[in-house]
Amino acid sequence: MAKPTQADAEAAVRTLIEWAGDDPDREGLIDTPSRVARSYRELFAGYEDDPRSYLQRTFAEVGGYDELIVLKNIRVVSFCEHHMLPVIGRAHVGYLPRNRVVGISKLARVVHGFSRRLQIQEKLTADIAEAIQDVLQPQGVGVVIEAEHSCMTLRGVNTPDSTLTTSRLLGGIREDARTREEFLSLVRGG
Numbered sequence: 741m742a743k744p745t746q747a748d749a750e751a752a753v754r755t756l757i758e759w760a761g762d763d764p765d766r767e768g769l770i771d772t773p774s775r776v777a778r779s780y781r782e783l784f785a786g787y788e789d790d791p792r793s794y795l796q797r798t799f800a801e802v803g804g805y806d807e808l809i810v811l812k813n814i815r816v817v818s819f820c821e822h823h824m825l826p827v828i829g830r831a832h833v834g835y836l837p838r839n840r841v842v843g844i845s846k847l848a849r850v851v852h853g854f855s856r857r858l859q860i861q862e863k864l865t866a867d868i869a870e871a872i873q874d875v876l877q878p879q880g881v882g883v884v885i886e887a888e889h890s891c892m893t894l895r896g897v898n899t900p901d902s903t904l905t906t907s908r909l910l911g912g913i914r915e916d917a918r919t920r921e922e923f924l925s926l927v928r929g930g
């Protein structure tokens with residue numbers, strides 16, 4: 741199946757505007773289909789991304805460091821695959837290294853690469869954890885995501901400020917009670 745073009749996407753947005761009850765030819769809306777298509781291109785850039793590739797380059801000079809590494813408060817901007825509405829939140833990503841580490845900005849890039857797709861939060865959390873486990877092969881991985889789902893907070897059951905928390909713990913962060921508690925307390929530490 742041929743991939744739809746920018747013009748196809750614009751035509752679809754125009755249809756939605758008309759379906760909503762407005763006139764896509766009025767001045768304020770005339771360029772809206774092209775803006776929406778371009779912003780979706782950016783917000784769904786994860787489909788053109790291979791987040792695992794960010795984890796390939798690692799550093800072995802760690803001076804014997806073998807404690808938890810946790811990057812907190814990575815902004816998550818994703819879209820729920822059931823309503824195509826924004827899911828906005830924060831991810832906390834940690835791992836227990838095994839002889840090598842990855843540049844910390846790469847952890848954020850992995851989160852962004854998997855977020856900028858149609859997702860459910862549960863799968864997003866698992867995708868991030870499993871990519872780090874598979875490529876970096878640390879002793880353990882922990883990923884916690886807290887996010888607000890616009891499909892819940894703006895419509896439907898209308899529960900403003902409700903957030904969903906998901907976690908995926910692998911290896912030593914899952915199995916070793918002390919390591920797990922240390923990771924979770926670092927994440928909770930605000």
Ligand SMILES: [Zn+2]
Pocket residue numbers: 820821822823824825889891892
């Ligand atoms: Zn939804």
